[in-house]
Amino acid sequence: MSQEVKKERPAPDPNSAKYKLNAIAMKAYADAQAAKDRGELIGWCSSNFPVEIPETLGIAVCYPENQAAAIAARGAGAKMCEISEADGYSNDICAYARISLAYAKIKDAPEQNMPQPDFMLCCNNICNCMIKWYENLAKELNIPMIMIDIPFNPDYEVSDAEVEYIKAQFWDAIHQLEEITGKKWSDEKYKEVMEYSGRTSRAWLAATSCAKYTPSPFNGFDLLNHMAVMVTARGKVEAADAMETLLKEYEENHATGKSTFREEEKHRIMFEGIACWPWLRATSTGLKSRGINMVTTIYADAFGFIYKDFDDMCRAYAKVPNAINLELARDKRVKLCKENHVEGLLVHTNRSCKLWSGFMYEMSRQIGETCNIPVASFDGDQADPRNFSEAQYDTRVQGLTEIMEANKGV
Amino acid sequence: MIYTLGIDIGSTTSKGMILKDGSDEVASSIVLAGTGTAGPKMLMEQLYEQSGLKPEDIAFTIVTGYGRKTFQEADDQLSELTCHSKGVSFLFPQVRTVIDIGGQDAKVLALNDQGKMTNFIMNDKCAAGTGRFLDVMAQILQLKIGDLEKEAEKADNPAKISSTCTVFAESEVISQLAMGVDMPNLVAGICQSVASRVAGLAKRIGIHEQVCMSGGVAQNGGVRQALQNELGVPILYSEQAQLMGALGAALYAYERVMNK
Numbered sequence: 001m002s003q004e005v006k007k008e009r010p011a012p013d014p015n016s017a018k019y020k021l022n023a024i025a026m027k028a029y030a031d032a033q034a035a036k037d038r039g040e041l042i043g044w045c046s047s048n049f050p051v052e053i054p055e056t057l058g059i060a061v062c063y064p065e066n067q068a069a070a071i072a073a074r075g076a077g078a079k080m081c082e083i084s085e086a087d088g089y090s091n092d093i094c095a096y097a098r099i100s101l102a103y104a105k106i107k108d109a110p111e112q113n114m115p116q117p118d119f120m121l122c123c124n125n126i127c128n129c130m131i132k133w134y135e136n137l138a139k140e141l142n143i144p145m146i147m148i149d150i151p152f153n154p155d156y157e158v159s160d161a162e163v164e165y166i167k168a169q170f171w172d173a174i175h176q177l178e179e180i181t182g183k184k185w186s187d188e189k190y191k192e193v194m195e196y197s198g199r200t201s202r203a204w205l206a207a208t209s210c211a212k213y214t215p216s217p218f219n220g221f222d223l224l225n226h227m228a229v230m231v232t233a234r235g236k237v238e239a240a241d242a243m244e245t246l247l248k249e250y251e252e253n254h255a256t257g258k259s260t261f262r263e264e265e266k267h268r269i270m271f272e273g274i275a276c277w278p279w280l281r282a283t284s285t286g287l288k289s290r291g292i293n294m295v296t297t298i299y300a301d302a303f304g305f306i307y308k309d310f311d312d313m314c315r316a317y318a319k320v321p322n323a324i325n326l327e328l329a330r331d332k333r334v335k336l337c338k339e340n341h342v343e344g345l346l347v348h349t350n351r352s353c354k355l356w357s358g359f360m361y362e363m364s365r366q367i368g369e370t371c372n373i374p375v376a377s378f379d380g381d382q383a384d385p386r387n388f389s390e391a392q393y394d395t396r397v398q399g400l401t402e403i404m405e406a407n408k409g410v
Numbered sequence: 411m412i413y414t415l416g417i418d419i420g421s422t423t424s425k426g427m428i429l430k431d432g433s434d435e436v437a438s439s440i441v442l443a444g445t446g447t448a449g450p451k452m453l454m455e456q457l458y459e460q461s462g463l464k465p466e467d468i469a470f471t472i473v474t475g476y477g478r479k480t481f482q483e484a485d486d487q488l489s490e491l492t493c494h495s496k497g498v499s500f501l502f503p504q505v506r507t508v509i510d511i512g513g514q515d516a517k518v519l520a521l522n523d524q525g526k527m528t529n530f531i532m533n534d535k536c537a538a539g540t541g542r543f544l545d546v547m548a549q550i551l552q553l554k555i556g557d558l559e560k561e562a563e564k565a566d567n568p569a570k571i572s573s574t575c576t577v578f579a580e581s582e583v584i585s586q587l588a589m590g591v592d593m594p595n596l597v598a599g600i601c602q603s604v605a606s607r608v609a610g611l612a613k614r615i616g617i618h619e620q621v622c623m624s625g626g627v628a629q630n631g632g633v634r635q636a637l638q639n640e641l642g643v644p645i646l647y648s649e650q651a652q653l654m655g656a657l658g659a660a661l662y663a664y665e666r667v668m669n670k
Contacts, residue, residue, distance in 0.1 A: 349534065361614060368529065379534045391476055392515070392532075399491035399530055406526050 017246035021229050024239055028062070028232040029114050035060035036115035041181045044100075044117040044137065047231045047303070048126040048320050049148065052197055052313065053174055055235035056190040057183045061121060062114040063232050064137075067103070068096035072277040072383035074111035081384050094352040095383035097133035104137050119143050119180055121173070125150035125323040126302075127355065144180060146173045150318050154325050158318045166314040193235040194313070200234045201304040203243035208304075210250040211295035211340040215265035217253030220294035221284045222260055224275045230303035266291030267404045270337050272364065273348030273356060274299060278385035279393075286390075286397045287346075292404075296340045298333055322355055329359070330366050337371045343404050346397065347377035351387040374407075376400040412667055413461075415468045416659025417453065417484060418493065419477025422513035422541065423626060424449035426457045427656040428468070432664030437461035438653055444513065445477025454483070470663040474655050476514070488662055491519060491530050496658030498622050499525025502646055506618035509608060509637065509645070510654070511627035513541040518612045531615045536575065539607030541627045543576050547600045550583055551593065555630075561597035562632030569599030579603065598632060605636035612641060622646040624654035 012019045036042050045061040054061045083102035122134040138145035148169045233239040271294040276283050307316040347364050349357045368375040376396045381387035418425040427438040437460035443449030473484035474493040494510045508519040516539050520529040548555045569591050573579040628651035638645045
């Protein structure tokens with residue numbers, strides 16, 4: 001009987017963007033654990049909280065959303081959800097929240113551990129369910145919660161009044177954190193963080209915009225991995241360096257005709273919604289096997305923040321995708337579709353995210369009409385594996401493919 | 411003469427059609443057993459027996475439906491979305507909207523003036539608004555699925571079945587029975603419930619006339635009538651509604667042969 005020969009993978013190049021980005025993502029958890037071990041106070045932080053604040057203050061934070069995604073992608077989503085459901089949390093609420101609440105209770109998940117928090121940092125610009133999730137964590141763990149309210153903006157622009165409202169809260173959060181941790185705000189340090197955050201964001205957005213090339217120099221699913229650094233470390237110099245490397249690699253790929261999308265790129269689509277982490281391989285393979293490259297997603301660009309000063313930073317945080325009105329949100333997506341030569345739209349109707357999935361009914365219709373592209377949607381969940389059917393996903397993707405082929409006269 | 415075969419293996423039934431020269435039906439059959447059963451094998455036997463043809467006489471076979479991935483005897487596979495569009499537009503060239511309600515899903519397909527699908531929308535994972543919903547309801551009422559239409563026709567005051575979940579609707583129907591609601595009104599309410607769920611989908615993608623129903627549930631006049639009322643447009647329907655996917659597959663198979 002022949003023995004299975006395992007192919008040895010080449011050692012990763014430590015100068016590659018992939019290596020650097022993975023190292024930063026892992027180091028974020030290690031740094032937080034090290035800070036905790038030194039006796040420093042650490043926080044749990046929502047993904048679109050102004051990371052510049054803890055970064056400037058030198059406070060280590062962890063990101064429950066990021067952790068829940070990692071736990072779900074590594075196969076423990078259902079186990080964790082069932083723990084919080086047994087505690088009385090409805091399976092109608094966000095699966096990130098259920099995983100996070102379970103983790104706060106059992107305090108161990110080999111799939112992705114992180115230190116327990118001493119305070120919570122919550123910002124509702126990307127999600128309103130987060131307020132109750134964080135409040136419950138704060139109550140269960142008996143720790144303070146700092147809340148920044150960035151209301152949904154029905155207008156196309158961010159008004160000066162809204163900037164003032166947000167700025168006052170940012171300063172209040174800074175003062176509360178100074179009091180809780182004993183660390184002091186420094187304008188000099190803030191300038192440095194702002195510079196790194198700007199460099200990281202500019203490089204990230206330039207890298208994602210390389211999908212304008214045909215074929216795209218990258219597989220869009222790469223963005224879902226790389227964006228972990230945008231969530232957790234965008235204010236760090238290493239992140240700026242890694243993102244600039246990523247941009248350079250994508251430009252080089254384009255120049256040399258290479259791509260991290262290993263198949264022939266037959267079709268290009270935009271993916272809408274948070275990734276279906278428990279079924280990432282199934283959702284990715286369903287596209288790749290048909291030569292479909294998911295070249296763009298608003299979800300990735302959502303974590304690039306470009307601003308010039310503190311006021312402008314407040315404005316930038318009021319413009320994250322789920323805080324803006326349908327017309328502006330639609331126009332941003334239409335721009336991505338047009339710039340990146342998108343031929344179809346695949347929408348993840350995400351059971352966990354009622355807000356995002358709710359407005360997509362109408363928005364996807366408008367995007368489809370404006371860009372003259374077919375739209376298909378599938379049911380799934382960002383972290384609860386029980387809300388996905390592979391066969392149903394496959395039929396929808398095949399239907400979308402057949403329309404795109406027919407449009408090209410294939 | 412060129413014979414092509416279209417097979418549509420659904421969740422509850424297997425359907426097939428053999429065409430001669432891409433237009434004339436030579437054989438067709440429906441077996442009440444779907445993917446994962448002996449249904450597809452029985453279907454093939456029936457088609458060959460009916461037509462007098464042998465497997466080697468078939469120039470090209472396309473399989474569609476939920477069982478398309480596991481059926482090994484076809485030359486290629488296509489989604490049921492594309493095949494239903496093709497089948498319906500072959501019989502009704504003026505149709506621009508197809509409403510296909512099958513065993514476990516409901517689909518609304520938008521067609522262009524060449525009969526090509528340009529967009530589609532499907533129900534979510536829930537079985538409400540599908541053939542399975544009607545199966546469950548018929549079982550509770552101890553009726554045959556084919557009797558639902560006759561019962562619905564006699565209704566004068568259709569009951570309101572408001573639950574969108576099949577399981578909850580089941581208990582709602584049982585409690586209405588217990589309250590003395592008569593059979594015709596209960597059946598009409600059930601048909602109305604399916605129609606209103608599907609109409610919601612259809613309105614999201616946009617209704618463009620002509621509208622045609624395909625799939626097994628299209629044979630239920632109660633649902634057809636209720637859907638017509640909901641949408642406010644006439645709904646075309648073929649006696650062979652359940653075979654539209656197989657017909658479309660056989661037509662695509664013929665195109666493949668001609669384009670070789």
